Amino acid sequence: MISRTCKCALFLLVAGLNPLALGRAHAGLGGDSASVQDDGADLHGVVSYEIGSGYSVQEITAESGMRVREFLDENGRVFAVTWSGPVLPDLRRLLGERFAEYAAALAALKNPGLRRSVRVAMPDLVVESAGHLRAYVGRAYLPVLVPSGFSLPDLR
């Protein structure tokens, strides 16, 4: 039931607009699979979909070069997200309900200023965020939801 053409929640992510305002559900960490619908030519993104063993991946690539992957378990829950692109994606949307926990973990870091590569690891949330203008890359996952047998290095 996943549409092949994304009128990109992702573009809205990057542009800072609110996809929810356009009546479109959005998948963040821990959420359900996004329902992506065609809506016109002003969104620039393509969704592709691949299936692994016990999980599936939705990949959204925007014209800017931003690429977001959402990893879903067999129940359709997003257990991980990865990103790479010229700017940092809106992590409030990608991390969903977990953003507050992430922000608190950042604030608790020693010497947070100018960290160019960060890893915060809690039992229920791991976030790695790195890079700089022109090339940001990162990943976040919920350890409890990662399917057994899934290889974490595959989260890219």
Next chain:
Amino acid sequence: MGLLSACFGGNGTTAATAIKTAPVLNTLTLSVDSGPTGASGAINHAYVSLRICLPGSQTQCANIDHVLLDTGSAGLRLVRSVLAAQSLALSVETDAQGHAIEECVSFGGGQTWGPVGVADVSMAGETAAKLPIQIMDDTLAGAPPPPTCGANGTLIDGVSGFNANGVLGVGVFAQDCGDMCVNAGAPLPVYYGCTNAGVCSAENVALTAQVTNPVALFATDNNGIVIRLPNLQNANGDASVTGELIFGINTQSDNALPATGLTVLGADTHGDFTATYNGNPLVLPALLDSGTDSFAFDDPTIAVCASGAFVGYYCPAVAPQSVYVISSGVGVNNAGSTVNFAIADPNTFVASAAAFADLAGGGGSTNFTFGMPFFYGRTIYVGIDQRAAGAYTGPFYAY
């Protein structure tokens, strides 16, 4: 008559006197210490001082100390309250609609937001005239940040957040964003035009208006920088370390490229070279980053300090732990190079020291960052994109 001859030359004619221009003073003291007054506690932060003036003025100026040296970014960013404390109010750039240009820049630890001001910035004998700089708006005197910039507490604009009065980005690019912020079909959420009412919209900005690496605007010595730092006297903690930031590569006698023994790592269009860590085949983007306080990478086999002053960094069970990283340049300068380094146990560190040689950790699995520990005891070159430095052309890192 004889004396006059001796003065003017043997045959009585005036010897042609070449007017010799003294080379521009291009060296600046680099100091690793615990940070500015009121925001100390920094570790492995290298600082410089600079002079900033209203454009064209020699009197409406301020001297700013404890500006953090950052080879991982481009552009100067200064905290607004620091400028205000010295009564320096810069004029803000405006776009074609007359809206104030402001900027949001993200890093791992958070985001910084504030308007783009214009100033003359001088360091040593070099001046960057009409330099666009980011004013980090810790007092929110300008427009509030848009929702995507630092919402829910990840905004860092103040001295305490950086342990610095500002950030001097002298990395491999001339502008912080570059072409991708000039004519994107959908403007990236980096530069914004903000109305008087504080409503901000992402927009494209010409290169000349973007926040710019000051070195790129120097009249000379403008192709990159050299950083020289000695080894620590005590690897487990020096109270301070003094070195040099030198402007220009191969432009004066004090910044000549060595004939041998140089490792040159070409950087890609993003400013990264590549690295593999300790035998793991995964290729990671990498950079030499003075703005990072450790070797930052992920090694799940090494224990993480669970508490204490170095919580989050590596606390190897058997210390020091020896590891290595193989770096590879991109493009023409693609020689590989192996760097062996040690990870010490931070629990052995000198409390309240400001410089530590063998500190590692805190990083994610997606990158390898050579932070300040790599800089101690080395001469590091950072060459600016498309500028020639001896036989090389930027962007590159070298050591």
